[in-house]
Amino acid sequence: MADPASTIAVHTLVDALRSNCERPFSDAHAMPPGVYTSAEFLSLEERAIFAREWQCVGRASALQAPGDYLTAQIGAQPIVVLRDEQMQLKAMSNVCLHRMSVLLEGRGNVRRIVCPYHAWNYSLDGALKGAPLMERQAGFCKESYMLPAVRCEEWQGWIYVTLDDNAPPVQQQLAELSELIGAYGMADYIETFYEEHVWDTNWKILAENFMESYHLPMLHRATVGPHSKLEEMECPPGYPAFNYHWITKEASLPIGNAHPDNTRLTGHWRKTTALLAIYPTHLVTLTPGYFWYLALQPRGVGHVHIRFGGGLAPEFISDPEANAHMTTLKKLLDEVNAEDKRGVQAVFRGVHAPLAKPGHLSHLERPNYDFARYLAAKVAQH
Structure with a gap:
C-alpha cells in the first residue's frame, strides 16, 4: 500500500514540474531537485514512461547472422533481441518459462536458447524444444510453451522495443x-x-x-x-x-x-x-x-x-x-x-x-x- 506522505510528495513534485513547464521558454527554469532524487518519482516514470515508450537497445547491424542476439531490460523485464532463422529481428522475454531464470546474458550467437538453470531450451522463435526428464510429468505439454513476444521495430538502423501493445x-x-x-x-x-x-x-x-x-x-x-x-x-x-x-x-x-x-x-x-x-x-x-x-x-x-x-x-x-x-x-x-x-x-x-x-x-x-x-x-x- 502506498505511503500517503510519499503520494502527496510525488504529486507536489509533478505539480512543480508542470508549473515550471507552463512558463514561456524565456522564463524557464531547470527542473526541481526532487525530480532527480525521489524514488517515488522514478516509480512514476517507470509506469508512465518505461513501461509504455519505445526504447532503443542498439544497432541492427550488430546482429548480422541467424542466432546473433543482444540482451536488454525494460524496467524489470529482461528481453532478448535476435535474428531468427529467416534473418528477421525478433524480441521476446528473456526469462525461462520453468523456474523463471534469466536465459541469456550480454551479446553473442546461439542456435538454441538454453536455460543455464535446468537446460530447458528454446528455438530462435521462442518455442520450447527441449525440457530434460519432463516427459515423466503427465500434465506437461512442451507444445504449450512459447516465450512471450515483445514488440520490436527498426528505424534508421536502430532497434527499438516496447512493452506497450498500443504504442x-x-x-x-x-x-x-x-x-x-x-x-x-x-x-x-x-x-x-x-x-x-x-x-x-x-x-x-x-x-x-x-x-x-x-x-x-x-x-x-x-x-x-x-x-x-x-x-x-x-x-x-x-x-x-x-x-x-x-x-x-x-x-x-x-x-x-x-x-x-x-x-x-x-x-x-x-x-x-x-x-x-x-x-x-x-x-x-x-x-x-x-x-x-x-x-x-x-x-x-x-x-x-x-x-x-x-x-x-x-x-x-x-x-x-x-x-x-x-x-x-x-x-x-x-x-x-x-x-x-x-x-x-x-x-x-x-x-x-x-x-x-x-x-x-x-x-x-x-x-x-x-x-x-x-x-x-x-x-x-x-
Whole structure:
C-alpha cells in the first residue's frame, strides 16, 4: 500500500514540474531537485514512461547472422533481441518459462536458447524444444510453451522495443525526424565499437547533459571545449517524441565531414552535425562521417546503465584511413565521456543539497525545456 506522505510528495513534485513547464521558454527554469532524487518519482516514470515508450537497445547491424542476439531490460523485464532463422529481428522475454531464470546474458550467437538453470531450451522463435526428464510429468505439454513476444521495430538502423501493445509505430512517432535527417542515410552507418557502463547519477541528468552544448566550453575545456563555437549552434523547438540541435563547422578529423564519395549531402549539410535526443533515453550525435550514441536505462535513482557505441558512414568504412581516424575519435570520445561523468555525478550530488535551487535556462538549453515538458506530460497522465 502506498505511503500517503510519499503520494502527496510525488504529486507536489509533478505539480512543480508542470508549473515550471507552463512558463514561456524565456522564463524557464531547470527542473526541481526532487525530480532527480525521489524514488517515488522514478516509480512514476517507470509506469508512465518505461513501461509504455519505445526504447532503443542498439544497432541492427550488430546482429548480422541467424542466432546473433543482444540482451536488454525494460524496467524489470529482461528481453532478448535476435535474428531468427529467416534473418528477421525478433524480441521476446528473456526469462525461462520453468523456474523463471534469466536465459541469456550480454551479446553473442546461439542456435538454441538454453536455460543455464535446468537446460530447458528454446528455438530462435521462442518455442520450447527441449525440457530434460519432463516427459515423466503427465500434465506437461512442451507444445504449450512459447516465450512471450515483445514488440520490436527498426528505424534508421536502430532497434527499438516496447512493452506497450498500443504504442504507435516508431516510424510514425519519428516521422518528422526522418525528414530532418533523411539525407544523412543513418540506416547505413556501421557500428564499429560498443561498450556498457554504469555511472553514479540519475538518468535524466545524463540525458539533459547530452541535450545541451552550453556546458562545452567549461566542462570540456581540456578536449572539445576550445573548438565549440556556441554562437554557431541552433536549438530549434522540439517535437513530441524528440528534440535536436545543430552545429555547422569544419571538423578537426576528416570523418567529421562528408567523405568525398558521399553524394547524399550537399552544401552546408556536408559539415553539419545533428545532436538528437529521442525520448526517453536514446541520444545520438550524427555527423556526415560518423555517429556515436548513448542508450540509457535507470538503475534506481542514483545509477544509470549506459549503452555506448559508435561507428562510421558507409563511405568511410572502406576508406583505408578510416580505422586510424576512428581510433583517434574513440580516444577523444573516451576523454569527453570521462569529463561528462565527472560533471553529471557532481550535479547528482548537488541536487541532494538542502539549499539546491534550479535557476533560469540559457537559450542553448531549449532542448532541456522540451524534455521537461515531455516528462511533465507523461507523468501527469498517471
